[in-house]
Amino acid sequence: MGSLVSIAQLPADFNRWDEVLALIMRAFASMDGVIDPPSSAHRLTVENLRDKARRETVFAALKDGRIIGCVFALERTDDFYVGKLAVDPGFQGQGVGGRLMLAVEDLACKRRRSAIELQTRIELTGNHAAFARLGFRETDRTAHEGYSRATSITMRKCLS
8 A cells, every 4th residue: 555645735726625525425424323413524515625724734645646535634822633534435444544644743743733632532432542553642521512421532642
């Protein structure tokens, strides 16, 4: 897989948001009926992805020109918040997500940010383990509005 997949920061004039949206929907489809409340991915549109990309840095994983993964990174005062990490189901488990997260980590280090933070749903124990393998540690559990139980886990990776 290695050299066949490239990671690139998406340029300001990127115009393939329909492909990114389709990728996110494929990648998040397995969560339907598993997580409660349903994923915010269902509220995404080409337009709000484009708007999100104006505020955040977006990296894409490409294979033969096809977008097979993406991650959005929001720069904050002390860290980067990572959202919408998505890998095409046909490429999951091959290190694509790890390479996308490494791109965010490199960006955070260049921008002198001390950490990367993300949230993952309580039910997605495979994601908790995958992020732990990448050096993330649980720092908090929070509830979505209207829920009395924790629905999300906040995980953080401190950078040296």
